[in-house]
Amino acid sequence: MERISRRGFIKAAGSTALVGMLGAPYLALGATKKVVVVGGGPGGATAAKYLRRLDPGIEVTLIEPKKEYYTCFFSNEVIGGGRTLETLRFTYDGLKKHGVQVVHDTVTGIDGGAGTVTTAGGQRFAFDRCIVAPGIDFKWGAIEGYDEKASETLPHAWKAGEQTMLLRRQLESMADGGTVIIVAPPSPYRCPPGPYERASLIAHYLKTHKPKSKILILDPKDGFSKRPLFEAGWKKHYPGMIEWVSGQKGGKAEAVDVAARVVRTEMDQFKGDVINVIPPQTAGRIALAAGLADDKGWCPNDPATFESTLVPKVHVIGDASIAGAMPKSAYAANSQAKVCAMAVVALLSGKQPPTPSYFNTCYSMIAPDHAVTIVGVYRLQDGRISEVPGSGGITPVDASEEMLRREMAYAQSWFNNITDDIFG
Amino acid sequence: MKTKTLMGAMVIAGAALSTVPVLAADPATNLLSAMCSGCHGTDGSSRGPTIPSIAGMNAEYFVDSMKAFRDGTRAATVMTRIAKGYTDQEIEAMAQYFAAQKLVRFPQSFDPKLAERGKRLHENYCEKCHEDGGMKSDEAGVLAGQMMPYLRFSLDDFLQGRREIDKKMKAKVDDLLAAEGKEGLEAVVHFYGSQHDK
Numbered sequence: 001m002e003r004i005s006r007r008g009f010i011k012a013a014g015s016t017a018l019v020g021m022l023g024a025p026y027l028a029l030g031a032t033k034k035v036v037v038v039g040g041g042p043g044g045a046t047a048a049k050y051l052r053r054l055d056p057g058i059e060v061t062l063i064e065p066k067k068e069y070y071t072c073f074f075s076n077e078v079i080g081g082g083r084t085l086e087t088l089r090f091t092y093d094g095l096k097k098h099g100v101q102v103v104h105d106t107v108t109g110i111d112g113g114a115g116t117v118t119t120a121g122g123q124r125f126a127f128d129r130c131i132v133a134p135g136i137d138f139k140w141g142a143i144e145g146y147d148e149k150a151s152e153t154l155p156h157a158w159k160a161g162e163q164t165m166l167l168r169r170q171l172e173s174m175a176d177g178g179t180v181i182i183v184a185p186p187s188p189y190r191c192p193p194g195p196y197e198r199a200s201l202i203a204h205y206l207k208t209h210k211p212k213s214k215i216l217i218l219d220p221k222d223g224f225s226k227r228p229l230f231e232a233g234w235k236k237h238y239p240g241m242i243e244w245v246s247g248q249k250g251g252k253a254e255a256v257d258v259a260a261r262v263v264r265t266e267m268d269q270f271k272g273d274v275i276n277v278i279p280p281q282t283a284g285r286i287a288l289a290a291g292l293a294d295d296k297g298w299c300p301n302d303p304a305t306f307e308s309t310l311v312p313k314v315h316v317i318g319d320a321s322i323a324g325a326m327p328k329s330a331y332a333a334n335s336q337a338k339v340c341a342m343a344v345v346a347l348l349s350g351k352q353p354p355t356p357s358y359f360n361t362c363y364s365m366i367a368p369d370h371a372v373t374i375v376g377v378y379r380l381q382d383g384r385i386s387e388v389p390g391s392g393g394i395t396p397v398d399a400s401e402e403m404l405r406r407e408m409a410y411a412q413s414w415f416n417n418i419t420d421d422i423f424g
Numbered sequence: 425m426k427t428k429t430l431m432g433a434m435v436i437a438g439a440a441l442s443t444v445p446v447l448a449a450d451p452a453t454n455l456l457s458a459m460c461s462g463c464h465g466t467d468g469s470s471r472g473p474t475i476p477s478i479a480g481m482n483a484e485y486f487v488d489s490m491k492a493f494r495d496g497t498r499a500a501t502v503m504t505r506i507a508k509g510y511t512d513q514e515i516e517a518m519a520q521y522f523a524a525q526k527l528v529r530f531p532q533s534f535d536p537k538l539a540e541r542g543k544r545l546h547e548n549y550c551e552k553c554h555e556d557g558g559m560k561s562d563e564a565g566v567l568a569g570q571m572m573p574y575l576r577f578s579l580d581d582f583l584q585g586r587r588e589i590d591k592k593m594k595a596k597v598d599d600l601l602a603a604e605g606k607e608g609l610e611a612v613v614h615f616y617g618s619q620h621d622k
């Protein structure tokens with residue numbers, strides 16, 4: 001059997017590369033190096049874990065206010081009634097096992113020059129390098145009448161936890177024949193396909209329980225991620241139920257009247273029974289406060305290392321960062337964290353960071369047996385994170401039902417594996 | 425099998441060399457490979473329930489698979505789009521990386537009775553190429569401990585012509601189906617799924 005011997009040969013050769021990830025020949029020399037990680041989401045938690053995996057000699061402190069992290073990814077399934085919030089809950093026990101020192105506090109200051117981080121609890125941490133991954137914050141007031149207080153009545157549900165459940169409860173108590181309004185955000189924002197996945201899974205719930213109801217998406221944009229796939233899915237599973245109003249057609253929300261449950265656009269007023277406002281976004285507030293963001297509210301950096309171009313020795317990853325062609329997703333944050341961790345370990349020992357590569361996938365669920373994906377494989381080209389030409393992209397529009405079913409089955413594994421890679 | 429002794433010799437040679445640090449996978453390859461773990465699990469061992477593990481995979485089978493995905497000759501949901509992002513050289517480097525990772529087999533739910541029957545059927549029909557109860561990765565990926573839904577998808581793809589099947593394997597699968605029916609093939613899947621570490 002010629003094939004066996006061919007394969008056997010390579011396998012044998014392969015077994016010499018045993019050391020893998022842990023064998024990266026970068027060990028920081030001299031005094032213990034300190035890295036402080038700000039934020040324990042997919043970006044920060046992955047960075048902290050991989051720093052320790054790459055070089056257990058580095059002292060890694062992760063600062064995060066919350067003791068439990070609820071993933072936004074798959075929270076649309078909770079909103080649609082297909083899963084419990086509990087399944088989205090993760091703790092920091094896994095990171096502690098990797099030797100990460102986890103501190104529950106809120107960072108209030110990052111001083112790149114002095115190499116210190118200060119917290120609301122009055123603590124101070126010195127660092128050789130700092131990795132900042134605070135996610136996003138909202139531009140309260142950008143839609144007139146929509147501030148933090150308003151979100152207690154008209155949820156954004158764009159940070160998971162109580163907000164997710166609030167939107168879920170409102171859908172549960174809505175009468176059949178009601179109108180759900182989703183106010184979609186302008187780009188750039190966290191999870192480009194998220195609002196449309198949300199519309200799909202709410203539609204699934206309504207179709208099953210309140211079939212006379214409608215969903216209206218008010219959008220400032222004239223297109224959206226995976227649009228042909230969503231529109232085909234809506235037509236197939238929820239005909240006539242979801243209406244999308246583009247920016248051109250007057251979909252941009254200008255104001256909300258919280259008490260009356262009305263969204264005002266340039267030309268119209270829309271009354272909703274449940275209104276989900278996903279506001280315009282910026283990098284997490286601490287990034288702005290620490291001078292890491294540009295005038296648009298996002299953090300410029302050197303994409304080979306994610307070191308800030310505004311504050312040396314401070315790196316920014318995840319949703320808060322500007323990352324070329326990469327979207328703001330958990331997969332992207334996890335991928336950037338590994339690039340950044342490797343670069344930081346190299347820089348701490350005076351070495352050249354390795355050639356970077358980056359990756360993204362987003363699964364979007366349209367119905368219980370129908371999911372689609374977008375994939376991106378990226379490299380650094382002329383100083384910008386760019387897709388490898390001819391690769392990636394969305395699920396083919398003519399994909400068979402069998403393949404769409406499989407995508408749904410695989411989505412579950414993605415969730416289990418990425419959350420384990422982040423927190424486990 | 426003649427190749428066995430040859431392979432044994434190679435593995436020993438490899439083990440002896442593995443203490444030489446120069447042979448450590450380079451950081452860029454580690455990074456390239458770490459990009460896959462969001463789906464395939466950290467270092468290629470999947471927690472399941474569906475996406476296959478790729479740790480401990482025979483490097484040549486890995487390379488063949490990636491190229492088949494890239495050419496579109498092997499049906500897939502995402503891997504066709506992913507494989508197009510990598511050069512031959514990068515695929516070969518990742519193949520070495522994953523071949524060197526120890527596969528962790530996470531538990532799956534299986535029917536012990538079916539698994540018992542599958543064990544016997546495996547020995548009769550499949551062991552010749554998927555040795556050690558499917559633990560060994562020579563011909564294909566490791567079958568023992570592989571995610572059961574994925575194994576079903578793969579078998580279905582072979583039978584439906586979505587993926588090229590080894591002629592001799594086809595004969596064995598046909599024999600099994602003729603003698604034991606679809607449940608026989610399902611039993612073999614349960615046997616593979618019944619093998620786990622933890």
Ligand SMILES: Cc1cc2nc3c(=O)[nH]c(=O)nc-3n(C[C@H](O)[C@H](O)[C@H](O)COP(=O)(O)OP(=O)(O)OC[C@H]3O[C@@H](n4cnc5c(N)ncnc54)[C@H](O)[C@@H]3O)c2cc1C
Pocket residue numbers: 038039040041042043044063064065066069071072073074075076105106107108133134135136157158159190191194284285286317318319320328329330331332333361362363364
């Ligand atoms: C509905 C929805 C669905 C989604 N689905 C997907 C999906 O299917 N796939 C996918 O890949 N992505 C998905 N995403 C996107 C994903 O959730 C985000 O991209 C990801 O969470 C970004 O990670 P991050 O670490 O940058 O930020 P975050 O996850 O926001 O984490 C930031 C952390 O920093 C902490 N923090 C903030 N300020 C401070 C401070 N001052 N001091 C200390 N800590 C601080 C916060 O408490 C938080 O825990 C979805 C998002 C939404 C809203």
